[in-house]
Amino acid sequence: MAFTPSPDDENKNMTVDPRTQLENKSFWQRNYGAYSPNPPLTESFKADVVIIGAGFTGLNTAWQFKQDNPNARVVVLEAAIVGFGASGRNAGFSTKMFGLEPEMVLLRWGRQKMFEAHQYLKKAVAYTRNLIEEHQFQSDxxxxxxxxxxxxxxxxxxxxxxxxxxxxxxxxxxxxxxxxxxxxxxxxxxxxxxxxxxxxxGQLDPCKQVRALKKLAESAGVEIYETTPVTHIERTASVILIETPSHKIAADKIVVATNAYSRQIPDTRRLQTRQYxxxxxxxxxxxxxxxxxxxxxxxxxxxxxxxxxxxxxxxxxxxxxxxxxxxxxxxxxxxxxxxxxxxxxxxxxxxxxxxxxxxxxxxxxxxxxxxxxxxxVDMVPEISFINDERVIYSGGCFGHGVALTHLNGRTIADLLNGNKSELTDFWIVNRRSISLSSDTLTFLxxxxxxxxxxxxxxxxxxxxxx
Ligand SMILES: Cc1cc2nc3c(=O)[nH]c(=O)nc-3n(C[C@H](O)[C@H](O)[C@H](O)COP(=O)(O)OP(=O)(O)OC[C@H]3O[C@@H](n4cnc5c(N)ncnc54)[C@H](O)[C@@H]3O)c2cc1C
Missing domain, CATH: 3.30.9.10 (D-Amino Acid Oxidase, subunit A, domain 2)
Structure with missing residues (x-):
């Protein structure tokens, strides 16, 4: 059984503690067997790009950007371990499904956008499959x-x-x-x-997939630090300062790839309130x-x-x-x-x-x-700049993010490069999403x-x- 039931805990808050989180595993994480996470961050330094969160989004982005920029210092910080989040827990459908329900997407966004979303997702399924085949991922x-x-x-x-x-x-x-x-x-x-x-x-074993992505990103030179939660983000005129419990990194750009966990990310309310x-x-x-x-x-x-x-x-x-x-x-x-x-x-x-x-x-x-x-609230995902073009956020993938987040990694790398591409033209990029600012109202x-x-x-x- 994965959990020790404690139903009366529902409304208590708790400081993030990677050691307790690791006890709660998905079937895929348990089946993966012994896993040795990378050590946490042990020094402060300057990086070109820091990515927060080591799920499909974060690792695909890091790998793609590093391939485009072999001399760049690209760092991924993960609060728990690779695959701790939805990427290591999902059902593993690599699907063209998008947003909540087709009818809802149609109602809110209309036919043309629904068609374009389908084309993007079709590309995403093919992209994910090619990646697996080309790099011989053993993700079933x-x-x-x-x-x-x-x-x-x-x-x-x-x-x-x-x-x-x-x-x-x-x-x-x-x-x-x-x-x-x-x-x-x-x-x-x-x-x-x-x-x-x-x-x-397609269908895959998500935990094997996300950890294969980790190896691929590392083979390209990406640095990945696990059990390293980001605790503070500060914008200065020249850099973005990212704090962890023991060290700081100064980065030119950051990507917040924390998806469902983004409400806890220690940055502006504008970022935290985009999803639930x-x-x-x-x-x-x-x-x-x-x-x-x-x-x-x-x-x-x-x-x-x-x-x-x-x-x-x-x-x-x-x-x-x-x-x-x-x-x-x-x-x-x-x-x-x-x-x-x-x-x-x-x-x-x-x-x-x-x-x-x-x-x-x-x-x-x-x-x-x-x-x-x-x-x-908009019932579709988004990839957005937050306040300025140095901070990119990705979230709102609903239960249909496996293929999507793989291709989003390529899209976000294009944004980091400052390139306009067919992918960055997709209408979920930098759209104005509705904010869920009141926690109580959101909950209710x-x-x-x-x-x-x-x-x-x-x-x-x-x-x-x-
Ligand atoms: C139960 C379930 C079933 C699903 N089934 C499917 C499916 O079959 N098909 C499909 O297409 N989609 C499915 N999804 C959705 C899909 O899994 C997600 O959309 C996708 O995995 C999101 O990937 P991600 O990298 O954006 O986020 P995540 O994988 O959640 O990664 C975010 C990471 O950020 C880390 N993090 C959080 N806070 C911090 C911090 N302060 N500092 C550093 N790191 C931090 C977390 O530990 C986590 O590892 C499912 C999701 C769930 C939960």
Missing amino acids: YQHNGLVRISYSDKQLDRMKKTYQLFQELGIDDDMTWRDRSQVQQDFHSDQFAGGIYETDT PLWTYQVVTEPLTEAQWDSIGWKNRQSFGDNRQMLHYFRPTADGRIIMGGGDAIVYRTEAMREVPSPASWDHCEAHLKWIYPQLRNTRIDYRWGGPVSVN GGRLARKALRAWDCWEERKLKA
């Missing part, structure tokens, strides 16, 4: 597709409209519509009402036997996402387990780096898996964990939104059997 990558699934007739009607929209926009090239009987034939579950099969989606962490939880089964796999079909081992508002996501693992996540998402008032266990969410994931597949009713759940995704708003989305799901699923 499989390019075996995604199934978007509905359970009820109401959800299916909505999904049909989404599919129609994809067709109208001409972004359905890898998609096929499948009705109830076809889906049930492929996946042996009475609960599936129909869906969309997409071929251009939303917790999502996952469970993983024991490895299934061949007979169990035969009983549920699923021969091509695709990833799955349903079209509920509180979506579930599920996928097989390389060693024959099933991961089930989502179904709920929770806003807490604690700092995001503090783990909050949610037994109710884990029970829900297990029950949902067994509702889909009663064939697995006796299958054991081996491990449970959770992680924060970064959400914002998050809870209210959760209630509304749950009610929507209940309404659409009211005719389903329990």
Whole structure:
């Protein structure tokens, strides 16, 4: 079990302590086995670029920028260890999904921007796959597709409209519509009402992936310091001063690649209030036997996402387990780096898996964990300069940041170089995002939104059997 439950802790604050954080691991982190983090920062110096946060965003940016500028001193500071954050906890879908839901993106941003986002994400999936193949990352990558699934007739009607929209926009090239009987034939579950099969989606082991990126960045000459939290940022006319508990670095430019943890970053309120962490939880089964796999079909081992508002996501693992996540998402008032266990969410994931597949009713759940995704009011990600062009922030990736953050590394490197490119023209770059300035209102708003989305799901699923 990943967490020691302490539900009454929900509203307490705690100073970030890397030693306690490391006890809370995802399935991928646990499976990775022994990991030796790099030593923390032990001296003060001047660097060209400092990147805060060693997840997919930070490490891709560092590697790309260092390749462009072999003589530059490029430093990554990580508060915990590489892969501690969402990059080492996620479900590992390398997907073209963007923002919250296609319908929401359409409503808020319109057709043209939705089309452009799709093109960027398509590039991101290809970029991630090429990176893995070219550098022979051992991150269990499989390019075996995604199934978007509905359970009820109401959800299916909505999904049909989404599919129609994809067709109208001409972004359905890898998609096929499948009705109830076809889906049930492929996946042996009475609960599936129909869906969309997409071929251009990959899946990977995120912890292996982020640590392979660490090695790649280091091989190019990037310096990475772990268990080194940034505790203060100060702007002077000539440099940006970054403080850690024991030493300082003066940098020409910095990148804040802390995603869901950015509310804790010790800089301007303008940076901290751009997003909020939303917790999502996952469970993983024991490895299934061949007979169990035969009983549920699923021969091509695709990833799955349903079209509920509180979506579930599920996928097989390389060693024959099933991961089930989502179904709920929770806003807490604690700092995001503090783990909050949610037994109710884990029970829900297990029950949902067994509702889909009663064939697995006796299958054991081996491990449970959770992680924060970064959400914002605009419901799409952003890459922005903060106050001046020396500070670049990236966040708001929702639960769809695996491929996105890989390509964002290239985009941010272009910004650091001062280059305009096709990537920096993407409309999430330097857009004006809405600030979530009041912590209390954000918390209450998050809870209210959760209630509304749950009610929507209940309404659409009211005719389903329990
Ligand atoms: C449970 C879960 C499931 C998900 N599933 C998927 C999925 O299947 N597909 C998909 O596309 N996306 C998924 N996502 C989203 C995806 O994982 C993220 O969008 C992506 O990993 C973000 O990467 P990042 O590098 O920006 O942030 P992170 O990986 O979170 O990295 C930020 C880093 O900053 C560090 N940090 C924080 N504060 C400081 C400080 N003061 N000083 C120094 N370092 C600091 C943190 O320790 C952390 O390592 C999921 C997310 C979660 C949580």
